[in-house]
Amino acid sequence: MNPSLAVSAHHIRHHFGEFAALNDVSFEVERGQTMALLGHNGAGKSTLIKIMLGLIKPTSGEVTVLDKNLFNLTNRADLKIGYLPENVSFYDKLTGKEILNYFAALKGVKSVRVKQLLQEFGLEYAQDRALKTYSKGMKQRLGFAQAILSEPELLLLDEPTVGLDPVASKFLYGKITELKQQGCGVIVCTHELSLIENNIDIGLILAKGKALATGSLAQLRLASGLKTRLTSPQLKQVMAIQPKLAALYRDDALLLDEQAKPEVLKLLTQECQVYDFSLQQPALAEIYHFYMGQCAQVEGVS
Numbered sequence: 001m002n003p004s005l006a007v008s009a010h011h012i013r014h015h016f017g018e019f020a021a022l023n024d025v026s027f028e029v030e031r032g033q034t035m036a037l038l039g040h041n042g043a044g045k046s047t048l049i050k051i052m053l054g055l056i057k058p059t060s061g062e063v064t065v066l067d068k069n070l071f072n073l074t075n076r077a078d079l080k081i082g083y084l085p086e087n088v089s090f091y092d093k094l095t096g097k098e099i100l101n102y103f104a105a106l107k108g109v110k111s112v113r114v115k116q117l118l119q120e121f122g123l124e125y126a127q128d129r130a131l132k133t134y135s136k137g138m139k140q141r142l143g144f145a146q147a148i149l150s151e152p153e154l155l156l157l158d159e160p161t162v163g164l165d166p167v168a169s170k171f172l173y174g175k176i177t178e179l180k181q182q183g184c185g186v187i188v189c190t191h192e193l194s195l196i197e198n199n200i201d202i203g204l205i206l207a208k209g210k211a212l213a214t215g216s217l218a219q220l221r222l223a224s225g226l227k228t229r230l231t232s233p234q235l236k237q238v239m240a241i242q243p244k245l246a247a248l249y250r251d252d253a254l255l256l257d258e259q260a261k262p263e264v265l266k267l268l269t270q271e272c273q274v275y276d277f278s279l280q281q282p283a284l285a286e287i288y289h290f291y292m293g294q295c296a297q298v299e300g301v302s
């Protein structure tokens with residue numbers, strides 16, 4: 001067992017009756033790392049999160065969460081896991097403050113932390129109002145405050161930014177960074193790829209219950225073979241004097257793979273004196289679409 005791991009999952013399969021929701025999924029998340037769990041609707045993301053919470057026992061495979069095998073534990077409540085479900089729903093006649101105080105009492109957290117979180121999450125003004133009067137984003141903020149109430153060692157967030165305004169989303173990822181720095185492992189399931197792109201260490205892309213790819217953004221990019229675009233106002237002149245770059249030139253840009261990059265940059269800067277250029281690496285969304293496209297070709301995923 002590796003004590004630096006927040007989650008270790010090996011060969012997870014899960015069937016709902018005849019239907020295989022997860023099919024041989026393996027991954028590891030270190031403490032202090034954030035993993036994005038990506039995939040189409042019905043890919044198996046929420047099922048995987050529920051397995052890590054111990055709410056669903058996988059049909060087969062091994063899951064270790066914070067160094068414990070969840071399904072051998074007598075008291076899972078002792079594990080410091082924070083969870084934001086995909087549909088936040090609390091008893092809606094209670095006020096925001098009452099809801100957080102209720103969870104604080106369950107988790108042995110002092111009420112001063114509730115006060116602090118209500119303030120930080122911009123909910124202080126509505127703390128004495130019943131939840132049924134909250135907007136979607138306000139409920140989402142309260143759900144996230146509940147998830148981090150007890151300073152978790154593992155945080156599982158199922159679509160945390162749905163309904164949040166851009167400032168609140170930024171705040172949420174700021175909070176995640178703080179928790180990571182304290183050694184919390186974070187798993188975020190989301191469809192908002194551009195938002196999560198700069199906030200993750202690793203990604204796991206699921207389709208039809210199978211892991212299509214896993215690794216850091218750089219590893220996913222490299223494995224996809226997608227090219228970096230180099231653009232420059234001087235590129236047209238350069239093409240005239242460096243015909244060997246012509247094969248890489250398309251749509252006013254040079255399309256570079258990782259291996260070609262150092263040589264082309266050397267050529268441009270040293271021989272052609274081009275210093276005014278920009279490099280645009282494939283975004284997470286492009287990488288995601290690439291893998292989904294590949295999977296669709298093989299298996300007919302829409």
Ligand SMILES: Nc1ncnc2c1ncn2[C@@H]1O[C@H](COP(=O)(O)OP(=O)(O)OP(=O)(O)O)[C@@H](O)[C@H]1O
Pocket residue numbers: 016019021039040041042043044045046047048086
């Ligand atoms: N309790 C259940 N009984 C039967 N099938 C289920 C159950 N829960 C999930 N499934 C099925 O398992 C598959 C994976 O569902 P899951 O909720 O994990 O998807 P998801 O990746 O979270 O999708 P979304 O992006 O829409 O939230 C789906 O086909 C779903 O219909």
Ligand SMILES: [Mg+2]
Pocket residue numbers: 045046047086158
């Ligand atoms: Mg889901």
